[in-house]
Amino acid sequence: MQIINSIFTAIVIVLISCGILSADSFDDFLKKEQVAAKGFIAEEKQEFKSYLDELKKEFKEYKRIVEKEYKQYKKELLRHWDSAEISDKKKWVEYSADYKTKRVVDFGKNQIKIEIITDRDEKTEKKVAEILMDILSENKEAAFNRDRLAVNIENSIKQKIKYLKTDKVEKKPVLASLFTGRDEPSKKELSSIASALMKKAKKETRPANISDSRIVSITIPFSKKAAENKAETYRLLVNDCAKKQKIDNALVMAVIHTESAFNPMAKSSTPAYGLMQIVPQSAGLDATEFVYGKPVLLSPSYLYNDRNNVTIGTAYLHILNYRYLKKIKNPESRLYCAIASYNTGAGNVARAFTGSKNISKGANVINRMNSEAVYAVLIKKLPYEETREYLKRVIERIRLYQ
Numbered sequence: 132m133q134i135i136n137s138i139f140t141a142i143v144i145v146l147i148s149c150g151i152l153s154a155d156s157f158d159d160f161l162k163k164e165q166v167a168a169k170g171f172i173a174e175e176k177q178e179f180k181s182y183l184d185e186l187k188k189e190f191k192e193y194k195r196i197v198e199k200e201y202k203q204y205k206k207e208l209l210r211h212w213d214s215a216e217i218s219d220k221k222k223w224v225e226y227s228a229d230y231k232t233k234r235v236v237d238f239g240k241n242q243i244k245i246e247i248i249t250d251r252d253e254k255t256e257k258k259v260a261e262i263l264m265d266i267l268s269e270n271k272e273a274a275f276n277r278d279r280l281a282v283n284i285e286n287s288i289k290q291k292i293k294y295l296k297t298d299k300v301e302k303k304p305v306l307a308s309l310f311t312g313r314d315e316p317s318k319k320e321l322s323s324i325a326s327a328l329m330k331k332a333k334k335e336t337r338p339a340n341i342s343d344s345r346i347v348s349i350t351i352p353f354s355k356k357a358a359e360n361k362a363e364t365y366r367l368l369v370n371d372c373a374k375k376q377k378i379d380n381a382l383v384m385a386v387i388h389t390e391s392a393f394n395p396m397a398k399s400s401t402p403a404y405g406l407m408q409i410v411p412q413s414a415g416l417d418a419t420e421f422v423y424g425k426p427v428l429l430s431p432s433y434l435y436n437d438r439n440n441v442t443i444g445t446a447y448l449h450i451l452n453y454r455y456l457k458k459i460k461n462p463e464s465r466l467y468c469a470i471a472s473y474n475t476g477a478g479n480v481a482r483a484f485t486g487s488k489n490i491s492k493g494a495n496v497i498n499r500m501n502s503e504a505v506y507a508v509l510i511k512k513l514p515y516e517e518t519r520e521y522l523k524r525v526i527e528r529i530r531l532y533q
Contacts, residue, residue, distance in 0.1 A: 182294075186416065189291075189292050189294060189295075189428060190428060192288075192291050193291075193292055193402070193411060193428060194402065194412075196284060196287045196288055196291065197284055197402045198400070200280055200283045200284050200287065204217065204280045204283075205217070207230070208226070208230070211231070211248065211340065212230070212248075212339075212340065213337075213339070216235065217280065218278070218396060218397070218398050219397070219398065220390060220391050220394065220399055220403075220408060221239035221240075221391065221392045221397070222235055222236065222237050222238070222239070222394070223235070223236040223238070223274070223394055223396040223397075224236075225274065225277055230248075231247065231249075232246065232258070234262055234266055236305070238361065238392035238394040238397075241352060241353040241358045242350055242351060242352050243263070243266060243351045243353070244349065244351070245262050245348075246346055247346070247347045248339045248341060248344055248345075248346055249346075249347055250344060250345075251343060255347045259332075259347075259349050260325065260329060263325045263329065263351070264322065266305075266306060267306055267307055267324060268304070268307060268318075269304070269305055269306070270301070270304050270305065271302065271303050271305055271435060272299070272300045272301065272302045273302075274300075274305055274396055275300040275396075281398065281435075284402075284431055285432055288428075288430060289430070292428055294427045294428055295428050295429075295430055296423075296428070296429050297430040297432050297433050298430075299436070300436060301436055303395075305395060305396065309353070309356075309360045310356065310357045310360075312356075312360060324354070327354070329351070331352055332349050332351045333349070333350045333351075334347065334348070335348045336348065361392070362384060362387075362532070365384075365387065365437065365441070366380075366384070368437060368438060369387070369441060372438075372442050372445040376448065376449035377453070378445050378448045378449055378452065379529075381533045382448065382466070382529055383407075383441070384528075384529075384531075385525045385526075385528035385532060386407060386470075386473060387406050388528045388531070389524045389528060390407055390408040391405070393406065395435070395437060396435065398431070402431075404431050404435060404440070405434040405435055405436075405440035406437060406440050407440055407441060409429065409434050409440060409443050409444060409447075411430075414443065414473075415428065415429045416428070417446075417450050418443040418446040421449070422443065448473065451468075451473060452465060452466075455472065456468050456469055456477060456480075456490070458490075458491060458494035458495075458498070459494050460498050461501070461502050461505070463505075464497055464501075464505040464506075467502065467505055467506050468480050468509070470521070470522050470525045471483075471509055471518055471521070471522050474517070474522075475513065477490050479513065479515075479518070480493065480509070481493030481494075482514060483508055483509055483513050484497060506522075509522055510522065
């Protein structure tokens, strides 16, 4: 508003100097223009409010689509398997086209499990070896395209959601770089790794849902190198994004470790996607407004792009630290509150201190306490046990990445 007034004043001075406008009419002219400017700003605010209301409606539709697709997918899985195992925060789960094979890469437990529904007398060793090679060489684009649930959600929201940002999923390998340290290892190198892994495999069998069939289950632990490389694979990306947002890179690494255990295909029915488990409605809207100038909903394809995901996640940490929680003076206290807010929202953090979601009131109480006392209150009074445990884990893991 001050800029608008300055522009109008400059115009009026020119008009007066040219004899086009008398000095006596200056006040009336400026008042009229100020009223017009206020009307324009009010109209813009109303348009933005209408836009946000539309986004809320669209997210409800987004969530409805997610719930519907999850329900249908689980129903289909239960026709073939004794349980409907779906990718989650820590596990990347993939089924064959006929649903007779399942592979589960558990980034939390650092293991691969291959399960095959087969006839009781059928040999499975060759098939298991082929599946393991396919897992080791698979890239993220292929993983996304094979994920019926993610693709169905993507296609449906593209049709139903107007304010949606999508992207291409990278052809970056999901696992190859963990086991080899390189994005494009040779087939010979992967074959050698697969052979070494198979030597440590444990085999079990159990009855299948289909008569005269059994489920052969092979569990294969990650190599020590692969377990260690999970974090290192993303360190350069994290350092770059964290630096841009003035956020400690160790914090970002600890958040990714806790959110997804560095599973790039992570998802939940919330819905949330990718390394930093971005929820399109909350962190997604805040961060897209900050990054792109206007809030939009984010699709699975957008959030399965690693750079997009970490960009949005670090932007949200920036917003928490430098906007929502900026009144908290002690940096350590603000860190604790930012971590908890990433999981449950800043309003719920304020509620732990005042009983209300007013962040300013919460900051006033926090500023009268030392950081140890703030941490103690959060661990005791945060509304959800999940958030209390989340805070503990992230704080412990920050030390791993410093």
